[in-house]
Amino acid sequence: MWMYLGLLAALFLGLHNLCKKHAVKGNEVFPVLFGTTLAGLLWVSPLFVTSKIAPEILAPYGLQISELPLKTHGLIAIKSLIMMSSWILAYQALKHLPITIVTPIRSAGPFFTFIGAILIYNEQPTALQWLGFFMIIGSVIGYSQIGKKEGINFTRNKWIFAIIGATFLGASSGLYDKFLIQQLQLNPPTLQFWFCTYTTLFLLIVLAFTWFPYHEKRAAFTFRWTIPAVGILLQTADYFYFKALQDPEALIMLLSAIKRSQILIAVVIGGLLFKEQNKRKKLLPLAGITLGVFLILYS
Template sequence: MWIWLGLCSMLLLGFYDLSKKHALTDNAVLPTLFFSNLAGACMVVPIILISLWLPEAAQRTGLYAAPLTPGGHGLLVLKSMIVGSSWICAFFAMKHLPISMVSPIRASGPLWTLLGAVVLFGEMPSPMQWVGMILIFAGYFGFSVLGRAEGIHFHRSLWVGLIFAATLIGTCSTLMDKWLIQRMDFEPMQVLVWYSLYNFIFFTIVNAVFWFPKRKSTTPFRWRWTVPMIGILLVLSDWVYFMAVENPEALIVILSVLRRCSVLVGFFVGALIFKEVNKRKKSWVLAGIMVGVLLIILAG
């Protein structure tokens, strides 16, 4: 059963990436983030209220989020700021770059997580993980060559810089998740519901300060059905993933591999929908990056 839940989470993540690309095409980024996080918050607020008012019912349904201390809330506010910053960089980059280039770079997150674990937790990569890192960096070089054919220069493109920044900042969030859950004994559902709520508050403030006063002089916001689907698909994917993790027979390595394979949905379906070029060449580079990612995860 947990395998099917993992596959479901993978598909939801893949369609989450497609929703982002569709929602951001010729659209304002910050209000898109606001409304997508509003949709996500609308899904987690009932979980928070049920956990407070009907804790036994919430526990029976697997939707219980235990109360947090003020310090715990402070840590999740910090996480929401990290995630929000990553999203801002990623959404601006995705608006201006082909999804067939963005998805593989985002999928290489385990590389940066591994490097962060080496620095912060003293972990040492295995020979297989070193091979994986080499393959990923070779893939980056391959995309830089293909990008020049589309007028995208890796070392000079602001949008490429932003997608790398989003991936690196997202790595900080992943490492923080590991610290919160493994060292501070946070429950996954606590992290999911509260950081989703604080993400919405974060983007409310960002929009009020940076977008709303200048909305008439910037890219106009266009409502699309994929805007709320961004937040809905992300929450559903994480929820299904946590259900899989709770199964005592679940193998976290296999679930991690399945989650990373969501890039295949975004890459192939997105490349067809948005009629992107160099699909065949990019697919070979993507294959190398995915092999590198799988080596890092499986050797972890």
């Protein structure tokens, strides 16, 4: 069952990536991030209110938001800092690079998760899983060659390093999620609500120094419907992802790989919507990434 939940998470993540490209285009990254996290917080807030007023309504469905000790709040705040840093780097890269370059590099995230799952959680890969992961990495290298034809030098472009950093931090957060869900036994709505709360507060502090004092930046900001859509789609995807992680048999290395199937939406549909270059040439490494994911699922 957890694999099907992972595929549902991938579906909403793919739609989330498309909206994110539209939301950040021509906009400052920080207010867009703040808008998306605030929308996500508002999306899950009714569960918090209901948990305070009538928790017996939500408890049978596992949707109640539980009381937490101070130490656990601190651990969730750490996750917020990790993901906020990852998002800031990813949004900046997405603003300056084609989505058909950014998304495949992000697809290398399962490789970092894969290594962490072996070292930290002692998850045991099979030969097919190794083959699948190396196929994904090889396909990403293939994308770098195509990227050069779009004027993107993968060794000198700072936004390439930004998206690599975002990918590493995102993978670290994925490993941390398994600890929060399985070892601390947090239910998904509790983790989502407090994660959104702390991330919104941290971004508000960042905006207080980088955006609110500058009238020209505020005047240049354009609100788009995709900004709240990004937050809602992300929280919907996270719910299915966290539900999958609640299964004791769920392997974070496989879940991370399953989530990469979002690239089918982001690269194919996104490439058409945003009319980016070299779409046909990108189909070959895209097929390699897809085959790598398939091998992991098949194994």
